[in-house]
């Protein structure tokens with residue numbers, strides 16, 4: 059028996075229970091992992107609260123790192139003792155041990171610790187596709203990222219800066235502004251007292267930006283659209299404040315033939331070759347020091363309720379890991 063987090067009804071952090079589970083032996087094409095660190099992500103809140111429904115009872119958590127302890131029939135690329143990490147569905151990463159398909163995990167290079175990997179598999183691979191594939195950021199671009207001091211935010215700021223962009227980022231406090239600035243955000247905007255649309259227009263001499271990466275959703279939707287230059291791209295990649303209203307296409311025509319996309323990481327890593335290539339690129343930027351991981355909160359996995367409460371109350375910066 060090992061321990062894992064399960065929930066049998068949706069609701070607040072209290073619905074998550076630390077229970078005994080039997081993970082069993084890996085079947086054909088599967089591996090069993092002993093996990094040393096799990097990542098905390100906003101998507102875990104969406105599942106727990108019911109915004110993203112799934113059949114219950116169920117596990118939670120999308121990413122973790124650890125060691126392979128057994129391999130099933132037909133697995134030749136991995137062996138017991140290998141250090142690996144993953145971001146994978148269905149939720150269930152909040153666990154001491156887990157069985158997964160071998161093609162869902164990535165071998166870790168020496169330069170990436172288990173804890174670092176658990177903090178970047180989801181948020182870092184998200185930063186990778188946002189900046190390198192959804193809208194390909196180039197030197198000289200000025201971009202806007204919402205929640206710049208958050209988990210995805212600090213990675214996006216640093217990576218965009220390394221690509222030669224000027225980064226404008228919204229944050230909820232002066233303390234978060236200082237953290238974002240220290241991670242490559244040229245213009246942190248404290249949206250609680252500054253109008254971020256006006257600041258974007260001022261910083262870009264009225265031109266607007268070619269891309270807005272918006273993970274706040276409902277509260278920032280219209281103002282984010284107002285930041286875009288004609289032909290700009292609105293990248294709606296999250297809904298921390300609630301889902302967007304129904305899309306009215308005239309909003310996109312009227313502001314100058316804007317593009318809209320609602321991307322999800324799992325589309326961008328659906329093919330194994332992409333998963334491997336994107337992870338390799340992520341590990342390279344981290345190993346090179348261009349992008350630093352920011353594990354600013356650490357909890358025992360059994361105390362994950364406290365971690366969720368802190369994330370939802372906007373008390374966190376950077377990434378949070380959970381130790382099983």
Ligand SMILES: NC(=O)c1ccc[n+]([C@@H]2O[C@H](COP(=O)([O-])OP(=O)(O)OC[C@H]3O[C@@H](n4cnc5c(N)ncnc54)[C@H](OP(=O)(O)O)[C@@H]3O)[C@@H](O)[C@H]2O)c1
Nearest residue numbers: 099100205208209210229230273295296297299322323372
């Ligand atoms: N589509 C994808 O592939 C994908 C992948 C990863 C993450 N995401 C999304 O990206 C976002 C960031 O994820 P994360 O795990 O890195 O979280 P995070 O940014 O560390 O935390 C969320 C932050 O959002 C800001 N926020 C603004 N309004 C909020 C509200 N009403 N409630 C709570 N927070 C609010 C807060 O920062 P301030 O205090 O500075 O406002 C808060 O710290 C989430 O929306 C997540 O769903 C999407």
